[in-house]
Amino acid sequence: MNYVYGVLSVQVTASGSKISRVTIGTINDGGNYRSQSIDQMAIPQLEQQALSVQSANIQGVSGASYTSAGFRQSLQSALSKLGL
């Protein structure tokens, strides 16, 4: 529930037939491109998760609040990587 937990990072993905599937914004958090650093954490395990979320044909994942660390392991992160 609590996003009011200090550092907030925002990831943006655009998709559609004419909008290219690119991340169009990363947030500069005190000099650290936090969103970008999350992107770079390409954990092989996520690919497995990505397959499972892809087959479910979903656009988002809802679950109890995660932290930045939790996000990297989350199904939403796997989905974001797919750029669906």
Place this chain on the structure above:
Amino acid sequence: MGTVVTIDIFGENYHDPLQIARSVDAAEGILREADEVFSTWKPQSPLSRLRRGELTIGEVPTVIADVLDECRIAKRVSRGWFDPWSIPGGVDPTGLVKGWAAQRALDPLRELDLTGVLINAAGDIASFGGPGHGEPFRIGVVCPGDLKRLACVVESPGAVASSGTYERGNHLVNPFTGASISTVSATVTGPELGLADALATALAVAGRVGLEFFSSLKNYEGLVIETTDNVYASEGFPMAETFLSGRPS
């Protein structure tokens, strides 16, 4: 500790990337401003100062009074199971404010000619439209026993909020007894994420008896997953698909 908000934009027509970037910046500004005003982690935030009694409600930004009004509604609708006034250390609207902020952050994106936008604020989702014209967003709900799996898929009416003790540890408290509650996952759907967020918190605390909230509340629905075999939902819950062994009852 921090968290991540993802914004997903769906469109069928060409868009000027700069125009999208401007609207996204505005959405992000709304999220950041809410964090500045409502953070209970920042000792100098207006809410923190209000809680310590350093400022009165008349001296803090008016959005705090707006959010507390919404909290009062959520407390009433949830029959007291959502109660920001029961938290030690002063009123804490955190259970509603993240959803409230994500809901507001959609507004600047409505000006673009998009089929839909999803803002996922650490597991609670505000949206309008869908992935294509006339298609609703399909949202997966994480399985409380195994965060790498989906429990089910819902068709979003706009807001989908989930709450449970499984991700951040046991942070939910029964407002009537002060006791921590056992693991249960709750999901609430509805038109507005602020109320849905608060009701998901309340439902996770109340468990299946909390499904009574929805009998008199139009357009909001709830789901409680106690175990993969014990699943309970309000009558109109927009379940699209379930991967659980138990059927909602």
